[in-house]
């Protein structure tokens with residue numbers, strides 16, 4: 151029950167008024183129903199005194215009316231004054247009942263108002279804690295309302311009037327087209343809105359927000375959007391840091407892998423160098439003749455140029471693997487990646503007794519990815535396969551590409567010992583290794599690289615041996631409506 155303030159001055163005036171009515175009623179011989187004036191006392195007391203006093207006051211006024219009658223007329227029944235007294239008592243009773251009703255309604259209203267204020271305060275607190283603000287957009291005029299937290303997230307004071315231009319004004323210019331498109335869809339009442347974008351606040355801060363909105367319809371079929379905007383900056387920054395450490399870890403693993411492949415790398419570089427030396431010697435011979443053969447000498451020089459270019463390519467490829475760069479996602483041909491990897495690992499393949507089968511899907515659609523990282527995955531899987539087959543006779547290695555269901559698929563199958571049942575679930579766990587000198591980081595890193603490319607990596611026993619494979623989504627050109635213009639609406 152809400153507590154009322156006490157009003158000592160008003161209470162004193164009311165008591166005086168009551169006493170005055172009694173005195174006039176009891177001691178004057180006026181021919182009117184003076185006691186009806188108690189109704190005024192009751193009405194004036196209703197906002198001043200709490201409800202529990204109203205009944206007592208009504209009863210007291212009724213008793214005072216009877217008391218005044220007895221004082222004025224004794225215990226005899228004088229028809230006219232008795233009638234007036236009864237009318238007054240009836241008026242007091244009815245007024246008391248009405249005042250009680252009104253006070254009850256007022257108290258209920260106050261309680262509801264307090265409950266509403268409390269739930270508003272809870273909501274505002276919850277919005278502040280969860281960094282989520284709410285907003286509404288009316289269709290088609292775009293009139294907006296937003297909560298204090300929503301205003302704060304968009305970079306305005308809590309009481310700032312909301313409008314779409316203000317939202318766009320604090321949106322990072324690169325993301326404006328995206329937000330404009332979402333607002334246009336809202337104004338056309340076109341389904342669910344789910345947009346993640348960045349804000350650029352006047353002090354230069356970048357804020358990441360996630361906006362969700364759902365259309366609802368009122369009884370007249372008018373569309374209105376109710377939405378929530380969440381400040382996800384902390385989460386995005388944590389994800390970015392995690393991403394950076396994954397990239398660093400992948401790089402460190404790549405460098406250590408290159409160390410393991412030093413012999414292959416040296417061999418790859420050596421091949422064009424040998425060709426250069428051979429061509430140079432041949433050129434000297436052609437020119438050193440009594441009759442120099444210019445045509446043959448030129449052919450030898452061409453051979454030198456080609457071998458030098460090839461050496462340059464090899465060095466560039468190795469350097470790219472060793473360099474630490476932020477992954478760069480471009481459209482990639484996985485068939486070419488498999489071929490490049492086979493070339494890079496040629497010596498590792500040559501020095502083992504094995505049959506290599508490469509089966510590349512013709513016309514394989516490109517995937518979006520970082521060339522270096524995906525090559526790292528492939529090298530890792532092939533090297534694991536080779537190591538698994540080390541010491542075994544009649545080995546076979548199958549490298550395949552395939553495309554189905556919007557995914558490009560690469561598999562590396564070996565004829566090694568396969569995967570023990572107990573190890574199956576742990577292969578992708580960090581530091582799980584069955585090798586004496588294994589770190590157990592190769593597969594977890596492959597797994598995180600493929601996951602960052604929106605794909606999946608899997609391992610299964612395919613006796614004899616095992617198959618490690620990964621899927622990557624086929625790269626599709628963005629549909630036209632996603633290449634929005636900056637104009638709004």
Ligand code: ADP
Nearest residue numbers: 534535538568583584585588589590591592593
């Ligand atoms: P590491 O090579 O340092 O052991 P990985 O994460 O690359 O780390 O591999 C983890 C484990 O997975 C290996 O120790 C091995 O037991 C198993 N494994 C990987 N590839 C194969 C394969 N082709 N056949 C059988 N087991 C494999």
